[in-house]
Amino acid sequence: GYEPRAFDPRSGFFGIDFYDFSQPIDQPLTRRFIVRHRLEKKHPRRKRSEPVEPIVYYVDAGAPEPIKSALMEGARWWNQAFEAAGYKDAFIVRELPPDADPMDVRYNVVQWVPRSTRGWSYGRTIVDPRTGEIIKGHVTLGALRVRQDYLIAQGLLPAYEHGATPDPRLEQMALARLRQLAAHEVGHTLGLAHNFAASVNDRASVMDYPHPYITLDGDQLDFSQAYDMGIGEWDKRAILYGYQDFPPKTDEAAALNDIIRETLAMGLHYISDRDARPQGGAHPYGHLWDNGTDAVAELERLMQVRAHALARFGEANIPPGTPLFELERVLAPLYYGCRYQIEAVSKLIGGVRYSYALRGDGQVVAEPLPAEWQEAAVAALRQTLLPEFLMLPEALLRQLPPPPPGYGRDREAIPTQSGLLFDPVTAAEASLRHTLSLALHPQRLERVIVQDQRGYYGMRMGPQALLQALHVNPENYPDKGMEGALARAAERVYVIELMHAAADADAAHEVRALVLDRLHELEALFAERLEHEQTGPYLRAHTRYLASLIEAFMDEPEDFKLPPVPDMPPGAPIGCE
Numbered sequence: 037g038y039e040p041r042a043f044d045p046r047s048g049f050f051g052i053d054f055y056d057f058s059q060p061i062d063q064p065l066t067r068r069f070i071v072r073h074r075l076e077k078k079h080p081r082r083k084r085s086e087p088v089e090p091i092v093y094y095v096d097a098g099a100p101e102p103i104k105s106a107l108m109e110g111a112r113w114w115n116q117a118f119e120a121a122g123y124k125d126a127f128i129v130r131e132l133p134p135d136a137d138p139m140d141v142r143y144n145v146v147q148w149v150p151r152s153t154r155g156w157s158y159g160r161t162i163v164d165p166r167t168g169e170i171i172k173g174h175v176t177l178g179a180l181r182v183r184q185d186y187l188i189a190q191g192l193l194p195a196y197e198h199g200a201t202p203d204p205r206l207e208q209m210a211l212a213r214l215r216q217l218a219a220h221e222v223g224h225t226l227g228l229a230h231n232f233a234a235s236v237n238d239r240a241s242v243m244d245y246p247h248p249y250i251t252l253d254g255d256q257l258d259f260s261q262a263y264d265m266g267i268g269e270w271d272k273r274a275i276l277y278g279y280q281d282f283p284p285k286t287d288e289a290a291a292l293n294d295i296i297r298e299t300l301a302m303g304l305h306y307i308s309d310r311d312a313r314p315q316g317g318a319h320p321y322g323h324l325w326d327n328g329t330d331a332v333a334e335l336e337r338l339m340q341v342r343a344h345a346l347a348r349f350g351e352a353n354i355p356p357g358t359p360l361f362e363l364e365r366v367l368a369p370l371y372y373g374c375r376y377q378i379e380a381v382s383k384l385i386g387g388v389r390y391s392y393a394l395r396g397d398g399q400v401v402a403e404p405l406p407a408e409w410q411e412a413a414v415a416a417l418r419q420t421l422l423p424e425f426l427m428l429p430e431a432l433l434r435q436l437p438p439p440p441p442g443y444g445r446d447r448e449a450i451p452t453q454s455g456l457l458f459d460p461v462t463a464a465e466a467s468l469r470h471t472l473s474l475a476l477h478p479q480r481l482e483r484v485i486v487q488d489q490r491g492y493y494g495m496r497m498g499p500q501a502l503l504q505a506l507h508v509n510p511e512n513y514p515d516k517g518m519e520g521a522l523a524r525a526a527e528r529v530y531v532i533e534l535m536h537a538a539a540d541a542d543a544a545h546e547v548r549a550l551v552l553d554r555l556h557e558l559e560a561l562f563a564e565r566l567e568h569e570q571t572g573p574y575l576r577a578h579t580r581y582l583a584s585l586i587e588a589f590m591d592e593p594e595d596f597k598l599p600p601v602p603d604m605p606p607g608a609p610i611g612c613e
């Protein structure tokens with residue numbers, strides 16, 4: 037029969053748990069097993085063995101080509117992990133036979149589901165609650181989001197410069213993403229959780245959320261490494277833990293612990309959803325949609341790729357005969373193209389290196405990041421607040437018309453406050469809000485304050501210096517011109533996000549005090565600025581506006597209605613998940 041396998045928080049598996057009152061009083065009441073399919077070797081003593089019964093997955097025959105082939109190929113990558121665990125032909129992918137019902141519990145399926153709204157893909161399982169045995173794996177792939185991936189590539193390349201046939205790299209990248217996606221969701225149905233730290237280990241897992249890795253090679257963008265191919269090192273280690281069929285008389289607990297010890301010795305990191313997903317997250321490696329080992333260096337690199345593509349962006353990015361309004365839709369993922377890496381960098385501020393450590397396993401437990409890393413993160417984020425980063429070329433603005441009849445802006449659109457027309461200042465405000473709401477997240481500020489108290493910053497960046505570094509002062513820009521307008525937007529969003537933190541009832545008192553103190557400092561700065569004779573009319577109006585907001589806020593912080601700042605379009609998931 038099926039043998040449950042012990043859960044280990046370092047294994048990368050989902051688990052089930054239940055109270056077992058038959059346990060001795062000195063043993064934990066909660067029993068924990070991983071979820072996994074039943075898989076046994078015919079010859080567990082041999083180096084390589086066929087399974088008693090293979091795990092078979094069936095792919096939706098209704099998925100159109102070339103998508104279906106990409107899905108089958110990606111799902112089959114898992115066989116590499118089972119081979120690494122000494123299995124032969126243990127993981128098989130077939131097309132779903134015409135007479136089979138995808139809801140039939142006897143079939144593990146990968147379904148391709150058309151849906152009209154944005155949404156995620158899912159890898160769900162039906163599990164025996166007593167043992168953790170997976171009875172059925174059911175992957176649901178949303179047919180819509182691969183187009184987000186295509187859109188990202190379309191923003192980067194003048195793909196239609198030679199006419200209606202696009203640069204083949206658009207489709208190649210989208211299909212590469214679909215292989216990844218099929219492997220990812222099937223991975224969930226094999227029992228595996230996300231590993232958002234895999235990008236730090238050279239894309240060690242299909243269970244991460246990948247961001248296309250596009251490089252700048254001289255004057256050309258190189259798409260050849262956009263998405264990784266094949267199963268990752270981490271995935272092989274996880275399958276080994278969950279699916280190894282040990283020879284009889286093996287001490288399984290010791291053997292499982294050896295597997296984990298080896299995985300740790302390989303330097304593979306594992307960080308999952310609860311750590312990586314929240315905006316206030318603290319882990320320097322656990323990020324969604326990021327690349328590389330050094331989040332700051334990757335942001336700087338990505339900023340160069342974005343600047344390269346923005347400088348070349350124009351009508352060759354859409355097919356001939358398409359309404360020019362479509363350009364705005366293609367611009368959205370490019371203009372906000374650094375958003376996930378910005379999020380990754382923000383987590384270094386007040387960041388803490390930690391792991392799912394067990395007593396005696398030698399893993400890092402809870403080490404604040406070196407102050408110089410944190411400083412570098414703040415400096416990198418500041419770059420994304422400057423007019424140089426937010427500015428769009430005037431020639432491009434003249435190519436962005438309002439939507440024609442039959443077309444319109446949907447929730448994926450760049451926000452505008454100028455009616456039907458594209459609005460470069462509002463577009464920038466959404467980007468500013470993204471960076472500043474992350475950098476000024478109350479949980480992050482609380483960690484910075486505490487790390488400062490614990491003496492981790494020494495003479496380097498403390499909380500006050502952090503708040504100052506995020507302030508772009510429009511006095512340093514001309515009153516008239518887009519640079520000045522964008523610098524004022526940066527200060528405006530900064531003040532509003534400070535008020536958000538100060539009014540946040542869930543924020544620590546020290547955070548609210550620190551931020552309130554900064555707002556008082558700004559009041560004084562604004563009063564001084566208004567006395568300067570050379571303050572131009574735009575800056576004067578802007579400064580009076582912010583001063584009056586702060587005054588009203590200070591009067592009644594509880595009842596004050598914070599002025600809204602537009603959000604950027606949702607963005608994720610890129611090509612499902």
Ligand SMILES: [Zn+2]
Nearest residue numbers: 220224230613
């Ligand atoms: Zn997932």
